Amino acid sequence: MKQSTYLTRLLITLIALGASLTACQQQAKHTESASAEDSSTAKSATQPDTLCFQQIEGKDSTLLQVVRNGSAITGRLDVLPFEKDRASGTLKGTESGNQITADWQRSGEGMTQIYEVVFTLTGNSITWREGERIEKHGKWILKDPAQGYDYTLMKTDCH
Known part of the structure; x- marks a missing residue:
């Protein structure tokens, strides 16, 4: 037992x-x-997320690289018309919703100026408005944001 x-x-x-x-x-x-x-x-x-966009019209091209790190944005914008003055430079700004507001260190025509650029992301494209600009507090802004013309770039592979 x-x-x-x-x-x-x-x-x-x-x-x-x-x-x-x-x-x-x-x-x-x-x-x-x-x-x-x-x-x-x-x-x-x-980890940053890199997006690339381009627009090609005839012999003119515009290239945009956006690097997202949270809401912080950096990148590069190159406007390359075939027989006109080119403009290139780095971007630094912030993203809120589908909108990016950035300062573009625009170098072209022999000088560098800060341009405020507002991008709108929609699906596989990004758009921003360009037009007449005025200088305000050391930055070139659109005189009338409702007027001008839109650049629309399509998403592409980054090289």
Whole structure:
């Protein structure tokens, strides 16, 4: 009888120990999985996203590269008309919703000026308005944002 009681207690102890180890392993797997997910989420949240756009009309081309890092935007805008003065420079700004407001360090015609540019993202394209500009607080802004002409660039592969 003592041996039977001893075996019963031993069996119960082994079952309890096994269940405890299984629970610990499942908790460790869950922690490792959650940790890996947190790590990949944090990595994707901090990795910049680069988008490229272009417009080609005849021999004229316009190229735009936008680098998103959260709501912060950097990039480059190159307006390259075939037989006219070209304008190129870096961008720095912020994104809110589908709109990017940026300062363009526009170099062209032998000088560099800061142009305020407002881009609107729509599907696979990006648009911005250009027109007559006036200088305000050291920055060239559109005199009348409702007038002018729109550049519409289509999304393309970045090279």
